[in-house]
Amino acid sequence: MSELLQVNEANDLLQKAQLAKTAAATMAKTTTAEKNEALQLISAQLLEEQAFILAENEKDVAAGRAGGMSESLIDRLKLDAGRLDDMAEALIQLTELDDPVGEVLEQWERPNGLAMSKIRVPLGVIGMIYEARPNVTVDASSLCLKTGNAVVLRGSSTAIHSNKALVQVIHHALQKSDLPEEAVQLIEDTRRETAAQMFKLNSHLDVLIPRGGAKLIQTVVQNASVPVLETGAGNCHVYIDETADADMAVSIALNAKTQRPSVCNSCESILVHQEWAKDHLGKLVEALKQHEVQIHGDEAVQQYGEVIPAGEEDWGTEYLGLEVAIKVVDSVGEAIAHINLYGTKHSEAIVSETLESVDQFFMEVDAAAVYHNASTRFTDGFEFGFGAEIGISTQKLHARGPMGLPALTSTKYLIQGNGQVK
Amino acid sequence: MSELLQVNEANDLLQKAQLAKTAAATMAKTTTAEKNEALQLISAQLLEEQAFILAENEKDVAAGRAGGMSESLIDRLKLDAGRLDDMAEALIQLTELDDPVGEVLEQWERPNGLAMSKIRVPLGVIGMIYEARPNVTVDASSLCLKTGNAVVLRGSSTAIHSNKALVQVIHHALQKSDLPEEAVQLIEDTRRETAAQMFKLNSHLDVLIPRGGAKLIQTVVQNASVPVLETGAGNCHVYIDETADADMAVSIALNAKTQRPSVCNSCESILVHQEWAKDHLGKLVEALKQHEVQIHGDEAVQQYGEVIPAGEEDWGTEYLGLEVAIKVVDSVGEAIAHINLYGTKHSEAIVSETLESVDQFFMEVDAAAVYHNASTRFTDGFEFGFGAEIGISTQKLHARGPMGLPALTSTKYLIQGNGQVK
Numbered sequence: 001m002s003e004l005l006q007v008n009e010a011n012d013l014l015q016k017a018q019l020a021k022t023a024a025a026t027m028a029k030t031t032t033a034e035k036n037e038a039l040q041l042i043s044a045q046l047l048e049e050q051a052f053i054l055a056e057n058e059k060d061v062a063a064g065r066a067g068g069m070s071e072s073l074i075d076r077l078k079l080d081a082g083r084l085d086d087m088a089e090a091l092i093q094l095t096e097l098d099d100p101v102g103e104v105l106e107q108w109e110r111p112n113g114l115a116m117s118k119i120r121v122p123l124g125v126i127g128m129i130y131e132a133r134p135n136v137t138v139d140a141s142s143l144c145l146k147t148g149n150a151v152v153l154r155g156s157s158t159a160i161h162s163n164k165a166l167v168q169v170i171h172h173a174l175q176k177s178d179l180p181e182e183a184v185q186l187i188e189d190t191r192r193e194t195a196a197q198m199f200k201l202n203s204h205l206d207v208l209i210p211r212g213g214a215k216l217i218q219t220v221v222q223n224a225s226v227p228v229l230e231t232g233a234g235n236c237h238v239y240i241d242e243t244a245d246a247d248m249a250v251s252i253a254l255n256a257k258t259q260r261p262s263v264c265n266s267c268e269s270i271l272v273h274q275e276w277a278k279d280h281l282g283k284l285v286e287a288l289k290q291h292e293v294q295i296h297g298d299e300a301v302q303q304y305g306e307v308i309p310a311g312e313e314d315w316g317t318e319y320l321g322l323e324v325a326i327k328v329v330d331s332v333g334e335a336i337a338h339i340n341l342y343g344t345k346h347s348e349a350i351v352s353e354t355l356e357s358v359d360q361f362f363m364e365v366d367a368a369a370v371y372h373n374a375s376t377r378f379t380d381g382f383e384f385g386f387g388a389e390i391g392i393s394t395q396k397l398h399a400r401g402p403m404g405l406p407a408l409t410s411t412k413y414l415i416q417g418n419g420q421v422k
Numbered sequence: 423m424s425e426l427l428q429v430n431e432a433n434d435l436l437q438k439a440q441l442a443k444t445a446a447a448t449m450a451k452t453t454t455a456e457k458n459e460a461l462q463l464i465s466a467q468l469l470e471e472q473a474f475i476l477a478e479n480e481k482d483v484a485a486g487r488a489g490g491m492s493e494s495l496i497d498r499l500k501l502d503a504g505r506l507d508d509m510a511e512a513l514i515q516l517t518e519l520d521d522p523v524g525e526v527l528e529q530w531e532r533p534n535g536l537a538m539s540k541i542r543v544p545l546g547v548i549g550m551i552y553e554a555r556p557n558v559t560v561d562a563s564s565l566c567l568k569t570g571n572a573v574v575l576r577g578s579s580t581a582i583h584s585n586k587a588l589v590q591v592i593h594h595a596l597q598k599s600d601l602p603e604e605a606v607q608l609i610e611d612t613r614r615e616t617a618a619q620m621f622k623l624n625s626h627l628d629v630l631i632p633r634g635g636a637k638l639i640q641t642v643v644q645n646a647s648v649p650v651l652e653t654g655a656g657n658c659h660v661y662i663d664e665t666a667d668a669d670m671a672v673s674i675a676l677n678a679k680t681q682r683p684s685v686c687n688s689c690e691s692i693l694v695h696q697e698w699a700k701d702h703l704g705k706l707v708e709a710l711k712q713h714e715v716q717i718h719g720d721e722a723v724q725q726y727g728e729v730i731p732a733g734e735e736d737w738g739t740e741y742l743g744l745e746v747a748i749k750v751v752d753s754v755g756e757a758i759a760h761i762n763l764y765g766t767k768h769s770e771a772i773v774s775e776t777l778e779s780v781d782q783f784f785m786e787v788d789a790a791a792v793y794h795n796a797s798t799r800f801t802d803g804f805e806f807g808f809g810a811e812i813g814i815s816t817q818k819l820h821a822r823g824p825m826g827l828p829a830l831t832s833t834k835y836l837i838q839g840n841g842q843v844k
Contacts, residue, residue, distance in 0.1 A: 255843035374839025417796025421677035
C-alpha cells in the first residue's frame with residue numbers, strides 16, 4: 001500500500017513535470033503581449049479571489065501557530081490585504097520590463113557565407129524549491145512566465161494551503177489568457193523523497209533554483225544532478241582603509257550592518273586598517289553600540305570597551321542579526337586575503353581615498369559585487385536597476401550577483417546557409 | 423594500510439586543489455602579455471622535450487596494445503612529431519586570440535550616483551575530467567591559462583605516462599614565465615574514488631568540465647555537486663522539407679552523415695517530408711548507399727531497396743558511424759515534434775525553400791544550433807569563428823553550443839560610490 005502510494009505520488013511529480021515540459025514548448029512561442037496580458041490577468045485575479053486566498057493562508061498560519069512556529073516564520077508565512085496588493089502591483093510592474101526573449105545578442109557572417117546569429121530563448125522548465133514564503137509562489141511563477149518558461153513549484157508543507165490557493169488563482173487567470181495553464185505546476189507532495197526526485201529529474205527540468213536558508217540551498221547543491229542556480233549565503237565585509245574618510249566609513253559600516261541585518265547583503269565583519277583604527281576605531285565601536293550591535297573583536301578591538309573576544313569561528317559566521325566581528329589588519333593585502341579566505345563571494349566593500357588600494361581591492365577580491373565607498377546593501381536586482389530579481393547568485397557559472405530576467409534565459413544559434421557543407 | 427593510503431591520496435588531491443586555488447588568485451592578476459608569453463614558452467618546450475614526451479607516450483601505447491586496447495583508441499592515445507607540432511602551433515594561435523578577461527561588458531549609473539560596471543573575470547579553478555587523449559592535457563591547460571584560470575587535470579590511467587610528461591613539460595615552461603607553475607595540476611591517482619572526490623570538491627573547484635564519451639559525461643553530471651559544463655552527446659537530425667532543393671538536400675544530408683561520422687555534430691537521423699520523398703527519396707537512399715551508409719528506415723523508406731526496418735530505439739540512437747535512420751513525416755510540425763522528443767538539443771538542420779517552415783523550425787526546435795540549408799557539421803568553435811573551442815555545451819546554463827574562451831570566464835560587478843548608504 002505504501003509502495004503503491006509512492007508510485008502514484010512519484011507519478012504525480014512526473015506527470016506534472018511532463019505537463020510543464022509540454023507547456024514550455026508552447027511558452028517559447030508566446031509573444032510579449034500575450035505574456036504581459038497573462039500577468040495582468042493574474043494580478044487582477046489575486047485581488048478578485050483575495051478572500052479565498054486569505055482564508056486558505058489562515059489555515060497555514062493557524063497550523064503553524066499550533067505547531068509552535070516562531071513569530072518571525074509566521075510573519076513570512078502570513079498574507080494580508082496589503083501583501084496581496086503588493087504582489088498584484090509587482091505583477092503590473094513586471095509587464096513594464098523589457099522581454100529578454102528573442103533579443104538578438106550577436107550577428108556575424110562567416111567567410112563561407114553562413115549568416116550566424118545568437119538569440120535569447122527561454123530556459124525551458126524551471127524547478128523552484130523554496131520554504132514557507134507564499135509570496136515566492138507568485139513571484140517565481142510570474143518571473144518564469146515573463147521569460148517564456150514553465151515552472152514546477154515545490155514549496156513547504158507548512159504553506160501548502162496558501163500555495164494551492166495561489167496556484168489555483170494563477171490557473172484561473174491563465175485560463176482567460178493565451179498562455180497554457182499547465183505552465184505553472186505545484187507539487188503538492190511535500191515529502192523529502194519527492195524533492196530528492198526533483199533534484200535528479202534532468203529529463204524534465206532545465207534548472208533548479210532553491211530559495212531559502214543556507215541549509216536548503218546546500219541540500220539542493222549537494223544532491224542535484226539538474227543544474228542549480230545557487231543563491232544566498234552572504235558573509236560580507238566592509239574594509240576601512242588607512243585613508244578612509246572617518247564619517248563616511250562609520251556611516252557605511254553602520255548601514256551595511258544595521259539597516260536590515262537579516263539579509264544576505266548585510267555586513268558580518270568589519271576589517272579596519274591599523275592606522276585608521278588608532279584615531280577612529282573608538283568612534284566606530286561607539287556608533288555600533290548605540291545601534292545595539294554586539295561586537296566580537298580581536299585583541300586590538302577589545303581595548304574599546306565591552307567587546308566579546310573574536311575567534312576563528314567568528315570570521316566565518318553569518319550572524320544575520322545585530323552582531324558583528326571586527327578585526328584590525330595591517331594592510332589592504334591582509335584585508336583581501338582575509339575576505340577571500342572567509343567570504344562567500346557575495347558583496348565586499350572598501351572605504352578608502354587611496355586609488356591604489358581601491359584598484360587592488362577591485363582586482364583581487366573574489367566576489368560577485370565589489371564596492372568602493374558604498375554600502376554592501378545595494379546588491380539587489382532593484383538597486384542595480386534590473387527591475388526584478390530572481391535571487392542573488394553566489395556561483396560563477398551562468399549568472400553572478402543579482403539576477404534579473406536575462407538570468408532565466410538561455411541562448412540559441414540560428415544559422416542561415418545556402419547549401420554549405422563541410 | 424589501505425585506509426592510510428586512501429587518506430594520503432585524498433590529501434594529494436586536496437593539496438593539489440589547494441595549490442591550484444592559491445595559484446588562481448595570482449592568475450586572475452596576470453596580464454595578457456604574461457599569459458601569452460607563457461603559452462609561447464609551453465609551445466617551445468613541447469618541441470624541445472619532444473623525445474622525452476614521445477618516449478613516455480610510447481609506454482602508454484605499449485601498455486594499451488598489451489591490454490588489448492582497440493586501434494581507434496590507440497590512435498587517440500598515440501602522439502608523434504606531427505601531433506606535437508600541431509599542439510605547439512595551436513598554442514601560438516591561442517596567443518593571437520583576444521583575452522576576454524577584463525573586458526567591460528556593461529557600464530551604467532544609478533540615480534543615486536553609484537557608477538556600476540560589469541567586467542569579465544576568470545572562473546577560478548577548473549576541473550577537467552577526460553579520457554585517454556593526451557592532447558586534452560595541453561589543450562585544456564592552455565585554454566585555462568589564457569583565460570586566467572588554474573586547472574586541475576584528471577586524465578585516464580591509460581594515458582598517465584603521457585600526461586605526467588606533458589604536465590612536467592608545461593611546468594618547465596611555466597618556471598621560465600611570470601605565471602605560477604602551480605596553476606596546472608595533474609591528479610596522478612586515477613582511481614574512481616578520487617574522481618568521485620573531485621565531483622564534490624565545491625570548496626576548491628568552480629566548475630567541472632568532462633571531456634569524453636557519453637558515459638563519462640553522464641557519470642560526472644549525475645554525481646557532481648560542483649557545477650558542470652555538460653558537453654557532448656549529439657543525436658542530430660537533417661529535416662528535408664517539401665520544397666527542399668533536391669540536390670542541396672542530398673548534398674547536406676550526405677555531408678552531415680558521412681564527412682566525419684564519429685563526431686557529435688554528425689547527423690544520425692534524416693527526416694523527409696512525404697511530398698519530397700515521392701520524387702527524391704530514392705535518390706537520397708542511393709547516394710547514402712554509394713557512401714556505404716547502412717540505412718534504418720520506416721515502412722515508407724523500405725520500398726527503396728535494402729533498408730533495415732527502423733524501430734523506436736533507432737530514433738534515439740547516436741550511431742557515430744556509417745549508419746543512419748530515415749523517417750518520412752507529413753509536416754514540418756511532425757519533424758519538430760520528433761526532434762524535440764528524440765534529439766539531444768545539439769545541432770538540427772532544415773533544408774527548405776519555404777520561409778514559413780524555416781521560421782517555425784528556427785522558433786520551435788529546442789537545440790543549441792539550428793541550421794537552414796547548411797550541414798550540422800558546422801557546430802564547432804573554429805567554424806563559428808571563435809578561434810578556440812573548450813567543447814560544445816548541450817546544457818542551457820552558462821554557455822550553449824560551441825564554447826570559446828568567454829565560456830571559461832565569469833563576471834564581477836564593480837561599484838564606485840562616494841558614501842552611498844541605503
